[in-house]
Amino acid sequence: MTKIIISTPSAPAAIGTYSQAVRVQNTVYLSGQIPLDPITMTLVEGGIEAEIRQVFNNLKEVSRAAGGELSDIVKLNVFLTDLSHFQRLNDIMGEYFSPPYPARAAIGVQSLPRGAGVEMDGILVLEG
Numbered sequence: 001m002t003k004i005i006i007s008t009p010s011a012p013a014a015i016g017t018y019s020q021a022v023r024v025q026n027t028v029y030l031s032g033q034i035p036l037d038p039i040t041m042t043l044v045e046g047g048i049e050a051e052i053r054q055v056f057n058n059l060k061e062v063s064r065a066a067g068g069e070l071s072d073i074v075k076l077n078v079f080l081t082d083l084s085h086f087q088r089l090n091d092i093m094g095e096y097f098s099p100p101y102p103a104r105a106a107i108g109v110q111s112l113p114r115g116a117g118v119e120m121d122g123i124l125v126l127e128g
Helices: 047-065 083-096
Strands: 003-006 021-024 027-033 073-080 103-108 118-125
Touching (some): 021 047, 047 118, 083 103
Antiparallel strands (some): 003 021, 021 027
């Protein structure tokens, strides 16, 4: 099995002992992304909507670096520190995805790295 490590400066650098993504054959495992600006490596300002959009943008950039797009995501995991933002998550996700939507879990958690309100990871499947 050959693993290809995916890395792009267009998304935040890993803040721990992990890779932005790992590709094995035509499957890409996207590491969790929090709403960090890739240039300043600080959390974006503007509340949960800005955070959700930044996470989707970060996932998009890592997906592109792997040779895919957000539409290639088959499984998405979302972690929210406040589940009252669930509907806003759905609304914003509809701006980034169109049917058929990926399988998804949305999980409430007590806290996330750097005080983020949202984190997402996913699995991407590429053609060929």
